[in-house]
Amino acid sequence: MFTRVILIVLDSVGIGALPDAAAYGDEGSNTLGSIARQVPLKLPALRSLGLDRVVEIGLPLGGPPPGQPRGAYGRMAEVSAGKDSVTGHWEMMGIVLDRAFPTFPAGFPPSLIAEFERRTGRGTLGNVVASGTEIIDRLGAEHMRTGKPIVYTSADSVFQIAAHEEVIPIAELYRICEVAFELAARGSGIGRVIARPFVGAPGAFTRTANRHDYALEPTGETLLDALSGRGITVLAIGKVRDLFGGRGITRAIPTSGDADGMAKLAAAMTDTPAGLIFMNLVDFDAVYGHRNDVAGYAANLERFDEQLARLLPALREADLLVITADHGNDPSTTSTDHSREYVPILLAGNGVKPDVDLGTRATFADLGQTIADNFRAGPLAHGTSFLDEIAERDSVQHS
Numbered sequence: 001m002f003t004r005v006i007l008i009v010l011d012s013v014g015i016g017a018l019p020d021a022a023a024y025g026d027e028g029s030n031t032l033g034s035i036a037r038q039v040p041l042k043l044p045a046l047r048s049l050g051l052d053r054v055v056e057i058g059l060p061l062g063g064p065p066p067g068q069p070r071g072a073y074g075r076m077a078e079v080s081a082g083k084d085s086v087t088g089h090w091e092m093m094g095i096v097l098d099r100a101f102p103t104f105p106a107g108f109p110p111s112l113i114a115e116f117e118r119r120t121g122r123g124t125l126g127n128v129v130a131s132g133t134e135i136i137d138r139l140g141a142e143h144m145r146t147g148k149p150i151v152y153t154s155a156d157s158v159f160q161i162a163a164h165e166e167v168i169p170i171a172e173l174y175r176i177c178e179v180a181f182e183l184a185a186r187g188s189g190i191g192r193v194i195a196r197p198f199v200g201a202p203g204a205f206t207r208t209a210n211r212h213d214y215a216l217e218p219t220g221e222t223l224l225d226a227l228s229g230r231g232i233t234v235l236a237i238g239k240v241r242d243l244f245g246g247r248g249i250t251r252a253i254p255t256s257g258d259a260d261g262m263a264k265l266a267a268a269m270t271d272t273p274a275g276l277i278f279m280n281l282v283d284f285d286a287v288y289g290h291r292n293d294v295a296g297y298a299a300n301l302e303r304f305d306e307q308l309a310r311l312l313p314a315l316r317e318a319d320l321l322v323i324t325a326d327h328g329n330d331p332s333t334t335s336t337d338h339s340r341e342y343v344p345i346l347l348a349g350n351g352v353k354p355d356v357d358l359g360t361r362a363t364f365a366d367l368g369q370t371i372a373d374n375f376r377a378g379p380l381a382h383g384t385s386f387l388d389e390i391a392e393r394d395s396v397q398h399s
Contacts (some may be wrong), residue, residue: 001351001374001388001391002318002319002349002351002374002391003273003316003318003319003321003323003350004236004272004273004274004276004316004318004320004374005204005275005276005277005317005320005374005376006269006277006279006315006319006320006322006369007276007277007278007324007327007367007371008028008279008281008321008322008323009089009240009278009279009280009281009323009326010284010304010323010324010325011030011035011160011280011281011282011285011325011326012031012284012285012287012289012325012326012327012328012338013031013284013301013325013328013343013344014029014031014032014313014325014328014329014341014342014343015031015032015033015054015055015075015325015328015341015342015344016029016030016033016055016075016338016341016342017030017328017339017340017341017342018077018078018250018392019030019343020340021339021341022338023138023340023341024083024330024340024343025186025332025335026083026130026143026335026339026340026341028333029328029330029333029339029340029341030055030328030330030341031289031297031328031329031330031339031341032055032057032301032329033055033056033078034035034294034330034331035059035135035172035294035297035298035301035331036055036056036057036058036330037058037332038294038298038332039295039298040061040304041057041058041061041301041302042060042061042075042302043057043060043301043302044305044307044309045222045305045306045308045309045312046305046308046346047060047282048069048070048345049070049071049073049273049321049323049347050069050071050072050073050346050355051071051073051118051344051346053069053073053357054073054074054075055075055344056127057333062307062322064144064151065165068354068355068384069354069355070348070352070354071321071347071348071349071353071354071356071360071390072225072345072346072347072352072353072356072357072386072389072390073344073356073358074299074344074345074346074347074357074358074359074360074361075342075343075345075356075360075361076324076342076343076344076345076360076361076363076364076366076367077342077360077361077362077363077364078091078327078340078343078363078364079091079096079102079362079363079364079365080095080096080097080098080100080107080364081097081099081100081155081243082097082101082157082191082338083191083328083341084101084102084156084158084191084194084327084339085154085155085156085192085239085243085285085326085327086088086191086215086216086243086341087100087101087191087278087324087327088327088364089240089243089244089280089326090219090222090243090362091363091365091382092183092221092223092224092326092364092367092368093218093224093244093365093368093380094220094222094365094368094369094380094381095218095219095220095365095381095382096316096363096365096382097219097222100157101156101157101189102157102189102190103153103155103156103157103217104129104153105129105155105197106129107127107128107153108151108153108159108184108208110190111150111275112183112184112187113127113272115183116151116179116184119179119183120176120179122147122148122149122176123146123147123148124148124149125139125142125143125146125149125150125151125152125370126139126152127151127152127316128152129152129153129154129155129171130152130153130154131154131229131290131291132152132160132162132183132196132207133207133291135150135152135162135208136150136162136196136198136205137203137205139322140162140164140198140202140205141202141330142166143162143163143164143321144164144167144202144395146198147168147191147359148319149161149162149168149173149176149399150162150163151300151363154182154336155189155190155195155338155339156190156192156224156338156339157189157192157289158190158192158193158194159184159185159190159192159194160194160195161173161176161177161193161194161195161196162196162198163176163178163195163196163197163198164196164198164199164200164205165197165199165208165210166199168175169266170195170197170210170244173195174195174198174212176348177193177194177195177212177214178214180193180214180373181193181214184213184256185215185216186216187359189216190213190216192213192215192216193213193214193249193300194211194212194213194214195211195212195213195214197210197211200356201367202210204332206264208253209256209257210286211239211243211286213239213242214242214245214330215242215243215244215245216245216248217244217245218223218245218248218365219300220242220381221380221381222244222247222248222368222380223248223249223276223368223371223377223380224244224248224249224276224278225248226248226372226377226378226380227248227276227372227375228248228249229248229375230375230376230377231252232274232275232276232377233251233272233274233275233276234248234249234250234251234274234275234278235249235250235251235252235253235275235277235278236249236252236277236278236279237252237253237255237261237264237265237266237268237277237279237280238253238255238279238280238281238282239280239282240278240279240280241254243280245324245338246257251365253268253280256362257281257282257283257287257333258283258284258300258303258304258331259283259303259307261280261281261282262281262304262307262311263281263316264277265277265279265311266310266311266314269311274317276371276375280326281288282343283300284300284301284329285329285338286296286330288300289329289330289331289336289338290329290337290375291331291335291336292331292332292334293301293331293377294331297331298389308323312348315348315349316347317349317351318348318350318351319349319350320348320349320351320352320374321347321349322345322367322371323344323346324343324344324345324346324367325344326341326343326366327339327340327341327342328340328343342360343364345361345367346359347390350390350392351391351392352390352391353389353390353391353392356389356390358390361384361386362384363383364383365380365382365383366384366385366386367383368380368382368383369382369384369385370383370385370386370387370390372385373387374387
């Protein structure tokens with residue numbers, strides 16, 4: 001039906017606690033709703049797609065009510081165990097995990113750290129659960145004095161390594177992370193190893209855009225495998241490539257932030273006429289959600305909305321635009337971690353029926369199944385296609 005699908009994941013933009021949220025300590029979380037209660041949001045483009053039909057975001061600012069949504073809208077529930085980016089993205093692409101990746105609320109086992117230190121030839125600092133910005137403020141000076149990398153984790157299944165770029169150069173940090181990946185991910189099943197480089201002086205450290213994620217390869221066939229295996233382009237923008245271990249991706253474009261991501265997407269839309277363009281915008285989560293920055297998160301939503309307003313007229317006749325999220329990260333709570341939430345799903349394009357309420361989808365995998373159905377690349381192992389519910393078949397022109 002659609003020759004090109006543009007999938008944008010707003011990292012952590014959840015819209016309300018899932019029924020099992022209390023089991024994760026996230027009862028009452030509502031990332032977007034909580035922000036809207038504290039900061040009046042000007043989001044005309046997202047409202048025009050039906051965002052205010054799936055989450056309460058207050059009255060519209062700066063203009064009249066949006067009227068009938070121009071496309072389809074709904075929300076999706078996560079059925080996989082966990083609430084991290086890998087789990088969310090994998091489920092969207094057709095993999096449902098029965099068991100969450102392991103977490104380490106008391107730090108990593110001494111035996112794992114000892115072997116890591118032996119293989120890298122460096123001692124370590126930290127080995128605690130911590131916020132990334134807090135721990136470099138606390139241990140950054142000692143790291144610069146000793147040359148020891150800072151190792152920490154969170155409520156997610158991550159082995160994070162922070163290092164000052166002038167103390168441990170980027171290439172060396174990546175090598176250290178590759179050692180950690182063999183030990184922690186392949187050896188212990190941890191979902192991701194993340195390089196967290198920073199710069200600056202004590203009291204004024206800042207993380208850089210040279211972050212790199214090392215994730216386990218998916219445990220089964222994904223939509224990306226199905227598409228690329230049939231010769232269909234899969235272009236990954238942002239951290240998408242890292243989340244799938246590079247598998248099933250025909251081309252990848254790194255980004256330095258959300259503004260850069262939207263610029264890279266605009267360029268990709270001119271030179272990638274068909275297939276799947278799959279982008280993650282990480283700043284919502286990494287820069288604002290994990291730092292409990294409600295005002296910053298709100299401002300980033302409004303910046304994205306302005307960019308979305310420019311993107312919508314650029315859609316081609318047979319394009320399908322999909323906007324969703326991978327989990328929540330409610331910045332209004334005391335936690336700095338991800339939250340177990342529903343995510344929005346908004347779909348637009350000339351071939352999408354207006355004002356279609358998709359309701360609550362039982363799994364993120366419904367999205368992957370729908371895209372597989374569109375490209376005749378399915379069926380995937382999980383999910384139910386809603387292509388017939390959204391497609392205005394007579395208006396889609398194949399190119």
